[in-house]
Amino acid sequence: MDIRVTSADEEENTFDTNWNDLxxxxxxxxxxxxENADRLHLRQTSKTEKYLVDVEGIGLEKKKRGDQKVENLVEKDEDAAGEYCPIYGESDDDDDKDEPDFxxxxxxxxxxxMKKKIREAQELLEMxxxxxxxxxxxYKWSVAFLMEKFYDNPDRGAFLTAVNVDPSEHLHAVVGECQICFEExxxxxxxxxxxxxWDCLREYMIDKIFDGQSEIKCIxxxxxxxFEEEKIGSIVIDPEVMSCYHRLLVQKYxxxxxxxxxxxxxxxxxxIQVLNPSIRHVKCNCGYSFCFSCGNDxxxxxxxxxxxxxxLKGPEDQSSVWILTNTKKCPRCNAPIEKNGGCMHMTCxxxxxxxxxxxxxxxxWRAHANCNDFQRTNDAAREAMINKTIADRDRYKFYHDRYAGHMQSLKLEKPLRAKFDEQMKEIEEDGDRDLRDFQYIYVAIDxxxxxxxxxxxxxxxxFxxxxxxxxxxxxSNQADxxxxxxxxxxxxxxxxxxxxVGFAEDSKKEIMHKSQYVEQRRKALIEHCIEGDDNDDWVFNE
Ligand SMILES: [Zn+2]
Ligand SMILES: [Zn+2]
Ligand SMILES: [Zn+2]
Ligand SMILES: [Zn+2]
Ligand SMILES: [Zn+2]
Ligand SMILES: [Zn+2]
Incomplete structure (x- = not known):
């Protein structure tokens, strides 16, 4: 391996040697x-490597070195989207102001x-x-991992065949009958x-790309x-389709x-890229906030x-009382029987x-007499079961009503936001007020x-x-x-x-104060829940 290292005094050393001999x-x-991914990988190879990597650290601080600084600056505004509030500034209780979680x-x-990693691999592999x-x-987008695998199997042809790539630079051409359109x-x-x-192949590739597939195999x-990118490009040609293809590559990445x-x-x-692996709740610049771990809102x-x-509970719980009162099992074969009419004479x-x-x-049915004879033991157990199910259902309904109520209100805030957008447009057209004076309304709606x-x-x-x-x-936090x-x-x-709306000054103070207070109460509730998690305070019923 050819390892080139530039030392602090700019003198270059080239080592024509194995990594292990360095x-x-x-x-x-x-x-x-x-990069961090390569460090992580190297760390797993041996005790010495683990030690060397740990001395350097695999941390977020390392992410901000060198040329990445530029990117961090460019994305600075977006970085803070999760925490930064244009009116109140960063919240005081964030311990780590310099390190956003995502x-x-x-x-x-x-x-x-992605291209940068490809270039790195390209320089090393000359492919x-x-x-x-x-x-x-x-190889998980780790250049180090890829290189290691390559040196395990230095036969280029075999290495490429193993990933189903045709090593030749150009497509093979021949005149003959196309196996799809049968034209010579x-x-x-x-x-x-x-x-x-070419036309059949082009059509096939465009279909695949519009279908969201980034890996395009031979027909x-x-x-x-x-097919690798260069060959796809030479067949597809259309730059719009190719930019679609690049999006798919990034998606895969x-x-x-x-x-x-x-x-x-x-x-x-x-x-969203999380920098703190334990973070769950993230917010995109488009306003969408979701759970990084399960993908739900x-x-x-x-x-x-x-x-x-x-x-999962919803539909099952609402119907369980109905099932208990309207279905029984056949006394002979245990098949569920549903009662859907008034007649007591049932046939399995x-x-x-x-x-x-x-x-x-x-x-x-045929043998039985005196059906009015109340059999206490059986029916008491059954009644208790029904009562418990009804109590459980009422409890569920209580919480579900409130859950659904806030969900409904959340949906209704969309028209509120849209209406305010319209008012802002009017104010903008009038031109005598600075729109930034109204930013606090958006903060409050958020x-x-x-x-x-x-x-x-x-x-x-x-619940x-x-x-x-x-x-x-x-x-009590919830009530507040x-x-x-x-x-x-x-x-x-x-x-x-x-x-x-144009004369907003009077209400500005009140709205700002109230939205600030809501945010405080919300944080207090969440922090109390997290604290409880840490201290094992919560007992949940399954
Ligand atoms: Zn054809
Ligand atoms: Zn083939
Ligand atoms: Zn988004
Ligand atoms: Zn989740
Ligand atoms: Zn039966
Ligand atoms: Zn009977």
Whole structure:
């Protein structure tokens, strides 16, 4: 391996040697130039490597070295999107102001980053970028991992064949009959024997790309060979389709990285990259806030696991009382029997059974007499079961009504925002007020939406929560947030629906104060829940 290291005094040393033979100080200098993913990988190779990497650290601070500084500056505004509030500034209780927990990446910045890794691999392997892209995708986008695999198997041809790439630079051309349109013309294809005309191949590739597939294989039945970017480009030609293809490559790049996720909003192209792996709730620049770990809308304070249980609960719980009172099991074969008419004479639907019995006493229809004889033991147990189910259902309904109520209000805040947008447009047209004077309204609407979402999920939290001292504090926090939210909602609605938006000064103070208070209460509730998690204060029923 040819390892080139530039020392501080700019003198260049070239080592024509194996990584393992390098002196530790040279290894350290190489590690300093590595990306985190490569460091992580190297760290797993041996104890010495682990030690050397740990001395350098795998940390967020390392991300901000060298040329990455420029990118960090460019994306600075976006970085802060999660925490920064244009009116109140950064919240005081953030311990770590310089380290955001996540950042919002756009397509261009990811494409550039991906290309940079491809260039690195290209310089080391001396292969075309399209092939390096396929190789890196296979080796988790770690150049170090790829190089290691390459040196395990230094036969270039075999190495490429293993990833189904045709090593030849150009497409193979021949004149003959296209296997798709059956016309005699110039055909082309990969190292296999499958040949198609350019038009058929182009159509096939465009279909694949518009279908969202970034890996484009030969058309031949079960042929594993894949086309790399250069060959796809020479067939597809259309730059618009190719830019679509590049988007797919970036999507794959993102999917491969556990620290990145595309924004779930379908109209948004941003990607969230978490810098703190334990972070769950993130907010995209498009305004969408979601849970990084499960992909659902933000659901603080409830955990992903209990949210899942809650979402699954809905339909089953509403029908369980009905099932208990309207279905029984056939006394002979246990098949479920549904009662859908008034008649007590039941016949089992099961083809092999056809048992006829009485719905009330469950005894053989023909043999049974005195059905009015109340059998206390059986029915008491059954009644208790029904009562418990009804009590459970009422409890569920109580929490679900509140959960659904806040969800409904959250949806209604969209028209509120739209209405305010319109008013802003009018004010802009009048031209005598600075729009920035009204920014606080957007801040307030954001605070209102966030608190509705938190309240909504706080009822899921409460539903699973067993009574104890911490639960009492939680409920009091919840009540405070409820009041603060309704207060803010009322003044905001009045303000936006009033005719006097232009003279906002009077209400500005009140709205700012109320939205600030809502945000405080919301944070207090969430922090109390997190604290409770840390101290094992919560007892959840399953
Ligand atoms: Zn054809
Ligand atoms: Zn083929
Ligand atoms: Zn988004
Ligand atoms: Zn989640
Ligand atoms: Zn039966
Ligand atoms: Zn009976």
């Amino acid at each position: 002196p530790p100080e040279v290894k350290t200098r190489c590690i300093q130039k590595m 950042k919002v990446r756009n397509h261009e910045s990811l494409y550039t980053e 075309r970028p399209g092939i390096c892209q396929i190789l890196l995708q296979k 013309q110039e055909l082309t294809g990969l190292a296999c024997e499958h040949r198609y005309c 031949g039945l079960e042929c594993p060979l894949v 993102v999917q491969n990285d556990a620290f990145m996720k595309s924004c779930p909003d379908l109209s948004c192209e941003n990607t 933000s659901h603080e304070p409830i955990s992903c696991r209990y949210l899942d249980k809650w979402l 639907h099961s083809k092999d059974c056809r048992y006829e019995f009485c719905w009330l006493c469950m005894r053989d 605070a209102l939406s966030a608190s509705r979402r938190t309240l909504m999920h706080s009822y899921v939290f409460a 699973f929560l067993e009574e104890n001292y911490s639960a009492i504090i939680f409920k 947030l409820n009041d603060a939210t309704e207060n803010l909602s009322k003044v905001l609605e009045e303000f936006v629906n009033s005719e006097s």
